[in-house]
Amino acid sequence: MTFKDAVRRLFLLLVCVPGTEGADGWTVTYHNTTSCALKGSTVEITCTFHHQLGINDRGVTAKHTFWFRKQQDNQRVDLRTNRTYIGRVRYHCDSDRCSLSINDLRESDAAVYVFGLITSQGSEVAGEPGVTLTVTDLQVTKNQNNNHMCQSRCPVSNPSYIWYKDGEKIQGKPDQTSYRTTSCALQGLEKFPSPPECNSGNSCATVVNVERSICAFTGSSVDISGIFYSDYYYKLSPLWFVAEREQQKWDIPGNVYQRKARFQGFARNGQLRLRITNLAESDSGEYRFGYKTYSRTYSFPGTTLTVKDPDLKVEVIWTSTGGTLVCQSSCPFSDRYSFYWYKNNRPIYRETSPVLKGHAFSEGRYSCGFERYHSREVYAPRIPTVSRNKEVVEGSSVNLTCSTDANPAATYTWHRSNQSLVSPQSLFHMSSVQLSDSGDYYCTAENELGKTRSQIVSITVTYGPKFSVLSVSPSGELVEGSSVTLTCSTDAYPAPSYTWYKDNQVLRQGSVHFYNFSSISSEDSGVYKCQTENHIHRKISQLVSLEIKKAWKQKATGIITGIFLAFILALVILWICRVRATQGAGRTQMQYWRDNFSPLCALSCPRLKKKGKRSVTKHGADVDQRSYEAQREPAEQQGELFYSTICFSHDHNKAIYSNVHLQKEKEDEVEYSFVRLDGPSPRHQEDVSALYSTVNYRTK
Template identity: 45%
Template sequence: MSLTAVASGFVVFVLSVVQGQRDRGVFYPHTHICASKGSTVEIHCSYRSPSTINDADTTFVKTFWFTRFSDNEPVDLRADSEYSGRVQYHCGENDCTLRITDLRESDSADYKFRFITNQPGGKYTGEPGVTLSVTGLQVKMSESERCKTYACTWSRLTCHSSCPLPDHPSYIWYESGKNMGKDARSFKTYFYGENSYACAVKGHEDFPSPSVCVHGSSCNRVTYTDRSICAFKGSSVDISCTYNNYESIKSKFWFSNDQQGYYTRHVDLRKDSQYSGRVQVLEAERGRSTLRITDLTERDSAEYRFKFKTQRFEWGSSLRGTTLTVTDPDVQVQVIWTSTGPTLICSSSCLLSARSSFVWYKSEKEIQGETSPSFRGHVDPEDSYSCAYEGYRSPAVYAPKVSVLMNPSGDVMKDSSVSLTCSIDANPAAKYTWYKENQLLLSGEPQLVFTSVQSSNSGEYYCTAENELGKTTSEHVSLNVKYGPQTSTLSVSPSGEIVEGSSVTLTCSSDANPAANYTWYKENEDSPKASGQIFTITDLRPEHSGNYYCEAQNTRGRRNSTLNLTVVAGAWKSAAAGSITAVLLALILLAVFLWIRRENSFTQQCKCGERPDNREQLNVGPVYDTPSSAAQRQAAGQQDDLHYASICFSQNQGDVVYSKVRVHPQRETEEEEEEDGVEYSAVRFNNASSAPGTRRQEDGNDSCALYSTVNKNKNTP
């Protein structure tokens, strides 16, 4: 038998294999297992992935085995004091194996697997579980009759098990350590009193029943303290057994099989060159032998047996001994979360069970009195904890210490690549969670990577790390994305029509990081008009009209925006301009009208005669002076010079028009107080009722030629 076969053979002793059952996604390949006291057993299960149970976002939070409840909650076996140092989990993605060493009868129980998911109510227990019975085989003897000689007895031997056995099993019987070659469950024969008997189920020879004597306990037999032992490379190990001898022993020694699992010869290990200087056989008490091997190597992994000889007897080598497995040191502290807080367990793949001694350390200081594999004191997340076993100390466990690293550091340009790394120092491993300004971003990943970072990615970032010992939050890291001015915006206040004499405020804004500086320009002018985000123009005039543009600039770039400003006249000026325009237009129209009327008058209605000279008076109809003026002239004895004017009117004019003519005087006399130089002349017009184009003939004169007599002072030029 190979070493691998030996190592795996002693682990599981399955006497009953029944149809596996599946419940809520948990499958047990065996539902009943029997194992011998002191042996090791493995209990297996598999379970479906969370995504097939609910949805793709479902994940496992915790998986464990249990046998009992406390406060209505299942107790993780690793945290159960009854199993301290004897329990290990070997779990994959969808399977989990429970390994229990140094089995005790009290370990007989129903073992169930439980998993918890991240979904509300996502707690599942696989039913009905696996039933473990720790008793194994026993040889029962029923005495029938005694032989004629005192040394023998006729009796029936039965290989009995409290566990259900496979259908039609085959058996192996051992007499004083030698294979008897019998395969029945029971047989009847005569037995000599110095012999011992044991049985095993074929295929499970690593788990034979204890040897029993025919008469009491005085017979030849060997009982090994451990069926299997694990030890670390470089350490020492003690392999022990007890033995009884019916006669005086002539020789005794320990031997082993080779690395391939075959026995080549029964050589005393003290004489084997492979163990030279590393082997001792200790007998501190009668009937007990201990093999001590120091400075262990992987080659020392083998099955070790004890043998003794008497004058007439030699203990057989068929019955299995103690299997030793040598591994690398793997002492570690397991942190088990329970309803009362974290529990610390010192564990290893190689533990010597009840005979193990542990040392605990808190923040590098040894804790006196703590020798149990389960730490019994209060666990403070501010401290670190470690344990030592067989001289090998475990790594310390502690709550996470976390920080955030940004690469590249400092300012980050838009569209560049940047990564944030949550750096965690923790044992056990911690779970990552990312936040941006208290908003959850991502869970389970140590890095946030932006392949093309944008301004919207700017903000405060931090991560949290949590393990079974506590939760820690990192400091906040600011991601500041730099970029040149983007689209600039101009607004004008007040909006709408800009009136001459009013004020206007121009505002420029631009998305930029760092913040942009603003400069104002007017089209076709080289020098800037103003600086700053706001530009105010007061007392607007028409010359302020034109295109204005704002230049937004920072260290990363610049951008311009343009607007047109048009200044219009005020309402009163518009009204005045409109009135003046209307008056001018009316005057022009009146002048044109009068000119046209004049032309029409002269050409179409009449042709006036020549004006008489100053010395003749033409009778053109009654022409009257005012009475006052005539009397004044007679009293003065003056003869007024007569001036005649030739006037031509259209025939539809009014009847009488009085005109007042002022003649400027050339001398200053007392007579000036009178009405000097002013005469009234009566002008008779043709009746307006006369039809156009006819002449009035009542006085024989041409009615279109009318004359007025004007009195002119003599001194008038």
């Protein structure tokens, strides 16, 4: 930082004083409790602030920050809305630090300045006790050695001064040569010299400028005024106003009005005034008062005039009592100007102050004006509009843009189903969209004048078929004449179209996801598949083979299968009976047989009516006579084995089994029949329904 900048921003950063706790647990710490600055310079006051639990804890934030001047009535008026500070103050604040800058300091600016904030919960916090500002001017004094000294009440480290004698800049310090006045200024602040100091033993005249600097708008008029003091009578005719701009000087006679039509000089009884009308930027410069005596000409530091375009704009300032509009311009506010306010391009009568309060600013468009100049309108955000991709495909990126018309510029917040999203910008970007991102979105736009909300935008993520599965109903063997349905299942959005194939030949295309055979035939046999497709992707199902059997083949197959199963069942039954027959013995088992299975035997062995004779054995068994006679033939005449049919009598008192020998004379040679019936045993509880006959044929 240059020395010039150091001087222009005179403020003390000696110590960092302990913080003072305000309301709601907020602490404000000032870098210094006192500050001193020169008249016409710029001062900066800085502080830090924080919450005891930390910013954003429990949702506590500093929503608005401001500075105010401590007053006896304890009113906290934002300096930006104070008429005497409008255009001269600036805030520079962030999340935990805020500074106040005041330029073109005046003696009336000496006061105590306090930092304040408005929390997100609506409470107002003041960081007492604040910073005490002192505004002073330079003074020329002499020390014991009669040397000139330039002093002020503000401490300045390593100062560098500029000296003037009789209003003219000199090199180094003034000596004891003949001159009337001496003044000094800090380097970098030459426009703000000390008042002229008369040299001892000399009579002198001085000029006190009413204003050290003036800022005026192009096209307007301005009066530059001063007061002339003298300790004895001077012949002041003629008087001169000296204008200096870009190293050029020209004189304006104080009592002549024809020099330039726009310049009018006036000097009477020590009152000095120069009026300039229809100001132009080229009129900027320093205007000084001068006079001539018989011997020389004198001039004094004057008033610096700056001419600018108004560059009007309305600043919206939020206070604890609501919004306030301030008409800012390129020049600090001055009572010489009157402003006008407009709502929706219509004048608001009786409003000439640069500050406008007490209106529903969210319902209109406001602007301010001065003469032919007019500011831009300020207004709350209009209903935002949301633009997005025409289609949102799974895995792609999506941009949602919230736009509105607002002045000041709006800040944006994105919401999904009433939940705020972390994206405080007009653009909301999703890099890789998933199905879970589908939902309702909207944005809000907010500035100091109001808050509005957009319409809801529904986002539906589209995707191609994730799979294709072909199923057959009914499952199992298919027969001619039955109803068969093929179903193609998938998951896709938007809904896909379906293409059906048989042996790679297209059967049908459309939106129907099933293919039905009301009466299927053998000609429908083949390999089937389906394809699901939308504009994003497509999927082909697995192959399904259909084999259609004819109806008579199915019946024949059923009959054959039934016969085969019956045959197997009969074999099983015979095998079980044989096993049990070989295991059982005794009268008890035979009794069990007669009780349970003699009816079955009666049915399976009906009596012969015509062919052959039947004999009854001594135990009650009927014997087929033809079989008996055949068996009595010599064994050598029998070419094959003959069996005997034996049925038991229903008389339960008769013998259970019988040994039958057909040829008594040859009993030692042939055993024709041995019959044994097993009853139930502990290990075999199944029903016994078979009767076995054992015939042994012996050959001599």
